[in-house]
Amino acid sequence: MSGAIYFKNNRLFYLDQTELPTKEIYRECRTLRDGFKAIKYLQIRGAPLIGVFSAYCVYIAIKDFPNYHKDKFIKYLDKVVDFLKSARPTAVNLSWAVERVRDAAKDNLSSSVKALKKIILEEAKRIHSEDIKLCLRMAEEGVKLINRGDRVLTHCNTGFLATSGEGTALGVIYKAKEVYKNIKVFVDETRPLLQGARLTAWELCKKKIDATLITDSMAGYLMKQGMIDKVFVGADRITLQGDVANKIGTYSLAVLANHHRIPFYVVAPFSSFDLTIDKGEDIPIEERSPWEVKCIDRKLIAPKNINVYNPAFDVTPHHLITAIVTDRGIVYPPFKKNIKMVLSYE
Numbered sequence: 099m100s101g102a103i104y105f106k107n108n109r110l111f112y113l114d115q116t117e118l119p120t121k122e123i124y125r126e127c128r129t130l131r132d133g134f135k136a137i138k139y140l141q142i143r144g145a146p147l148i149g150v151f152s153a154y155c156v157y158i159a160i161k162d163f164p165n166y167h168k169d170k171f172i173k174y175l176d177k178v179v180d181f182l183k184s185a186r187p188t189a190v191n192l193s194w195a196v197e198r199v200r201d202a203a204k205d206n207l208s209s210s211v212k213a214l215k216k217i218i219l220e221e222a223k224r225i226h227s228e229d230i231k232l233c234l235r236m237a238e239e240g241v242k243l244i245n246r247g248d249r250v251l252t253h254c255n256t257g258f259l260a261t262s263g264e265g266t267a268l269g270v271i272y273k274a275k276e277v278y279k280n281i282k283v284f285v286d287e288t289r290p291l292l293q294g295a296r297l298t299a300w301e302l303c304k305k306k307i308d309a310t311l312i313t314d315s316m317a318g319y320l321m322k323q324g325m326i327d328k329v330f331v332g333a334d335r336i337t338l339q340g341d342v343a344n345k346i347g348t349y350s351l352a353v354l355a356n357h358h359r360i361p362f363y364v365v366a367p368f369s370s371f372d373l374t375i376d377k378g379e380d381i382p383i384e385e386r387s388p389w390e391v392k393c394i395d396r397k398l399i400a401p402k403n404i405n406v407y408n409p410a411f412d413v414t415p416h417h418l419i420t421a422i423v424t425d426r427g428i429v430y431p432p433f434k435k436n437i438k439m440v441l442s443y444e
């Protein structure tokens with residue numbers, strides 16, 4: 099296993115996550131369209147990984163552009179960035195990363211096109227190696243919130259398939275195992291695309307962690323039975339006041355956790371914060387194909403002509419969140435004041 103993505107000999111490769119857990123297939127991203135499709139159809143997914151991968155996609159798109167026409171190159175670069183941003187709207191890491199590589203080029207406009215290409219690649223590599231370090235830092239912070247023997251519930255996939263390091267929420271869980279906290283993990287299957295069952299369960303088995311898979315509708319029952327001590331989830335976008343967009347079903351878990359007085363923690367790097375947005379209502383929520391709900395593994399499980407509503411994310415309001423673990427420290431309420439303060443630490 100070479101991680102969820104790798105860049106080698108000027109070529110970009112990714113593990114096709116739609117084939118997991120039955121097949122581990124690496125594919126090459128040769129063109130801009132390959133990259134766009136890999137993101138849109140969730141071959142690559144998870145907010146931080148989408149960011150890193152999309153930064154490399156910018157390079158893949160521009161690397162063969164003729165070297166002699168700088169104005170046209172810059173116009174094309176803008177188009178590439180806008181196109182990639184349109185692949186998925188909710189995870190802010192996507193626009194953050196592609197804009198960052200574009201801005202690195204635009205800050206050096208006096209350079210040749212050849213040099214600008216090199217700058218873009220270097221910036222993508224920097225985002226990649228930074229993401230690995232951010233995961234380590236989040237794990238070090240988050241593990242402080244875990245006690246020996248805790249039973250932790252998690253949702254969707256937030257591990258080494260969702261980042262270029264060990265993960266966000268799952269990274270904390272891996273760290274807890276490393277320091278012998280002897281935890282037990284419950285994993286929501288995470289309908290409709292089953293990232294919990296297909297990806298998180300796969301990761302936890304590989305890491306030999308005591309894990310139990312449940313369907314999404316079982317979470318409340320487990321909480322009522324006193325079987326859950328803490329909930330740890332990731333984030334796709336966090337606003338200035340601490341509202342969190344994450345995989346659909348996260349909000350229901352937060353309401354349940356609040357009702358049962360169970361701490362609810364969000365783990366995310368600084369690149370998942372969108373400080374241009376105050377309230378969660380302003381986060382764009384991706385709506386996906388009805389076939390994702392009507393089918394499992396391409397097999398129809400509902401009448402073909404039934405109406406379907408398929409929002410891929412929901413927003414958990416800040417008052418339901420106990421704390422947000424970031425690479426720069428743990429943020430507690432009042433979030434509006436403390437997010438800015440903690441994110442300003444470097």
Ligand code: MRU
Nearest residue numbers: 143144145254256260332333345
């Ligand atoms: O639609 P996905 O699979 O990209 O959604 C992923 C999630 O919602 C994760 O929980 C989120 O990106 C946090 S990640 C490390």
